[in-house]
Amino acid sequence: MSGCIFCGIVAGTAPATKVYEDAALCAFLDIRPITRGHTLVIPKEHATNLDDLDHELGARIFTLGHRIAKGMRRSDLGADGANLLLNDGKSAFQTVHHVHLHVVPRRRGDLFTFARGFVLRRPHEPTATAAAIRAGLDRLDTEEKGTPA
Numbered sequence: 730m731s732g733c734i735f736c737g738i739v740a741g742t743a744p745a746t747k748v749y750e751d752a753a754l755c756a757f758l759d760i761r762p763i764t765r766g767h768t769l770v771i772p773k774e775h776a777t778n779l780d781d782l783d784h785e786l787g788a789r790i791f792t793l794g795h796r797i798a799k800g801m802r803r804s805d806l807g808a809d810g811a812n813l814l815l816n817d818g819k820s821a822f823q824t825v826h827h828v829h830l831h832v833v834p835r836r837r838g839d840l841f842t843f844a845r846g847f848v849l850r851r852p853h854e855p856t857a858t859a860a861a862i863r864a865g866l867d868r869l870d871t872e873e874k875g876t877p878a
């Protein structure tokens with residue numbers, strides 16, 4: 730949709746540090762991360778909010794968010810948990826009106842870092858951070874395929 734920043738990221742006309750992409754979905758680092766690795770999962774086709782989103786696509790967005798959270802646990806970010814959050818509508822603090830699922834990596838004892846990140850929202854080496862998450866996703870793939878006999 731014209732004028733939508735996330736549609737611009739999908740089209741490649743707006744910059745973003747991508748973590749994952751397939752025919753239907755895209756995941757990229759939040760420009761103002763709460764913690765290092767804070768990722769947004771979006772449908773490539775514009776949907777303004779949950780009312781506008783196909784159910785199956787919604788399930789695929791969650792599945793990818795789930796995989797990214799698992800990849801983060803296997804990455805060098807040191808995550809051992811994650812907050813998955815979707816703000817639906819202005820009253821729920823949605824500020825970018827293209828559906829997106831936040832995946833915010835967490836680690837034990839990070840409350841101070843999390844609270845500071847919530848206020849400062851500063852990026853942390855985006856290229857290296859995205860590479861670390863992709864490496865975690867590769868480890869997850871390898872683990873799921875199992876060790877050949």
Ligand code: 5GP
Pocket residue numbers: 734745746757758759760761762769815816822823824825826
């Ligand atoms: P919301 O409050 O709508 O759930 O969150 C929108 C998120 O999108 C925020 O965390 C914000 O930092 C992020 N964001 C806004 N504009 C851009 C952008 O141009 N690029 C990226 N990568 N993230 C953005």
Ligand code: ZN
Pocket residue numbers: 730733734735736737774775776826827
């Ligand atoms: Zn859009």
